Amino acid sequence: xxxxxxxxILILLAVFAIGKTYMVGTSADFPPFExxxxxxxxxxxxxxxxxxxxxxxxxxxxxxxxxxxxxxALASGNLDIVIAGMTITEEREQVVDFSTPYWVADxxxxxxxGSGLSITVLFGDHDIGVQTGTTGDLWVEENLVNTKILxxxxxxxxxxxxxxxxxxxxxxxxxxLDSPVAEMYAKSRPVEIVGIIKTGEEYGIAVQEGNKELLxxxxxxxxxxxxxxxxEEIISKYF
Amino acid sequence: MDKLSLIFxxxxxxxxxxxxxxxxxxxxxxLGLVIALPLSFGQVYGGKGFxxxxxxxxxxxxxxxxxxxxxxIFYGFPRAGIRFSPFTAVILGLGIRSAAYQSQIFRGAxxxxxxxxxxxxxxxGMTKFQGFRHVVLPQAFRVALPPWANEFTIVLKDxxxxxxxxxxxxLRQGGYIISTSYEPMLIYLTIAAIYFIITFAVxxxxxxxxxxxxxxxxxxxESIR
Numbered sequence: 001x002x003x004x005x006x007x008x009i010l011i012l013l014a015v016f017a018i019g020k021t022y023m024v025g026t027s028a029d030f031p032p033f034e035x036x037x038x039x040x041x042x043x044x045x046x047x048x049x050x051x052x053x054x055x056x057x058x059x060x061x062x063x064x065x066x067x068x069x070x071x072x073a074l075a076s077g078n079l080d081i082v083i084a085g086m087t088i089t090e091e092r093e094q095v096v097d098f099s100t101p102y103w104v105a106d107x108x109x110x111x112x113x114g115s116g117l118s119i120t121v122l123f124g125d126h127d128i129g130v131q132t133g134t135t136g137d138l139w140v141e142e143n144l145v146n147t148k149i150l151x152x153x154x155x156x157x158x159x160x161x162x163x164x165x166x167x168x169x170x171x172x173x174x175x176x177l178d179s180p181v182a183e184m185y186a187k188s189r190p191v192e193i194v195g196i197i198k199t200g201e202e203y204g205i206a207v208q209e210g211n212k213e214l215l216x217x218x219x220x221x222x223x224x225x226x227x228x229x230x231x232e233e234i235i236s237k238y239f
Numbered sequence: 240m241d242k243l244s245l246i247f248x249x250x251x252x253x254x255x256x257x258x259x260x261x262x263x264x265x266x267x268x269x270l271g272l273v274i275a276l277p278l279s280f281g282q283v284y285g286g287k288g289f290x291x292x293x294x295x296x297x298x299x300x301x302x303x304x305x306x307x308x309x310x311x312i313f314y315g316f317p318r319a320g321i322r323f324s325p326f327t328a329v330i331l332g333l334g335i336r337s338a339a340y341q342s343q344i345f346r347g348a349x350x351x352x353x354x355x356x357x358x359x360x361x362x363x364g365m366t367k368f369q370g371f372r373h374v375v376l377p378q379a380f381r382v383a384l385p386p387w388a389n390e391f392t393i394v395l396k397d398x399x400x401x402x403x404x405x406x407x408x409x410l411r412q413g414g415y416i417i418s419t420s421y422e423p424m425l426i427y428l429t430i431a432a433i434y435f436i437i438t439f440a441v442x443x444x445x446x447x448x449x450x451x452x453x454x455x456x457x458x459x460x461e462s463i464r
Contacts, residue, residue, distance in 0.1 A: 025405070028415060028418075029414050029415060029417070029418035030418065031418055031419050035415065035418050035419050036415035036416075036418075036419070037419070039252065039255070063325075063405050064405055064407060064411070065325070065402070065403065065404060065405030066402060066403045066405075068403075069310075069403055069404065069405070072310070072314050073313075073314070073405070075314075076313075076314045076317045076318065077317050077322075078313070078314075078317060078322070078325075159414070159417070159418065161417050161418055161421055161423050162423055164421065165421075165423050165424070185421060188421065189421055
């Protein structure tokens with residue numbers, strides 16, 4: 001009975017929201033989650049948010065900006081939704097509200113092909129690189145740098161491609177990066193993944209703090225897509 | 240994909256970004272010009288209050304990093320209920336900063352024309368405005384051209400900051416290609432070449448204009464060619 005009531009409310013909400021257009025922020029330089037192909041925003045996240053919008057009957061306009069600006073733009077009301085392979089963290093949760101997780105990722109340790117380095121690259125006098133602001137960044141700092149397990153240099157890069165380029169150029173020994181992104185890169189470039197750090201971080205879709213209505217809409221959308229198997233379809237398209 | 244065809248295939252996308260970059264540059268410079276002219280006149284001919292205002296304006300906007308100005312406009316103004324599109328915010332941000340620099344270019348140019356010229360004009364019966372319009376301005380314009388060309392290149396390059404607010408200009412389009420092609424150096428080199436060509440072409444044109452306006456014997460610059 002109670003569940004039926006909830007469904008009715010949600011359907012009402014969905015009907016109410018028909019035709020409503022939401023501004024969706026992303027940072028389209030993170031394949032396979034979001035990138036640009038023939039001038040269009042594509043990737044797992046992009047398909048997912050469009051599928052949720054279709055399912056729940058609202059429209060989305062994708063806005064691309066620097067990853068660091070996304071939360072600020074959400075807080076100031078320039079965006080309604082952020083989907084950008086964004087890990088749910090406590091710090092972020094203080095400023096925005098996250099949907100139920102739609103993806104679980106780990107961190108990969110990547111080294112140059114033929115360098116002979118293994119997972120032990122994370123210890124001692126090795127130089128490790130990360131993409132600024134990512135979970136890899138936080139993890140390495142917390143677990144390796146602060147604990148002095150890593151005595152080499154710790155380098156932060158603006159994008160993961162620059163980090164990888166420096167790795168291939170031989171200026172760092174290893175890169176710690178979200179595994180799906182690392183795997184995709186390793187397919188075409190002379191690098192190899194020598195280990196996975198099971199951080200189990202969860203990606204969430206962010207909305208403005210307190211925007212329950214929109215959050216419920218998104219959560220219901222994710223649930224329905226999981227049930228209908230549509231999410232699996234999108235996953236197999238990109239991974 | 241081999242490297243040459245990557246550059247070739249990237250070109251339409253990069254040109255699209257170049258068009259946005261050019262729009263940002265010219266609109267910001269134009270806005271800067273519109274604000275700067277009255278400011279510079281005011282600083283030279285205006286009263287004490289206006290002069291002080293211009294000095295404060297100029298000091299403030301020359302001291303803040305451009306990116307901070309952009310963030311203040313784009314994320315700050317919505318708090319006061321004023322909302323700009325990213326593109327408008329960028330034009331405003333680059334424009335008001337450029338106005339601070341341009342006002343000093345014009346002030347310097349006007350002041351470089353000897354005050355005795357104005358006195359001479361007045362002695363011929365011209366009003367102050369006529370003296371400015373017919374005697375000071377034509378000379379000051381020529382003096383202002385080279386530093387103004389420099390300001391153009393500064394605004395052109397700073398337009399790349401627009402991507403932080405979500406405007407897809409040249410650098411951002413390049414970023415898209417890099418994130419899937421994994422070829423940062425190749426794309427950055429192509430982008431550098433595009434910026435270089437624009438800067439070179441515009442500076443050349445302004446140089447031609449300067450030469451067309453030159454009066455033999457009244458040159459300030461050195462005569463080495």
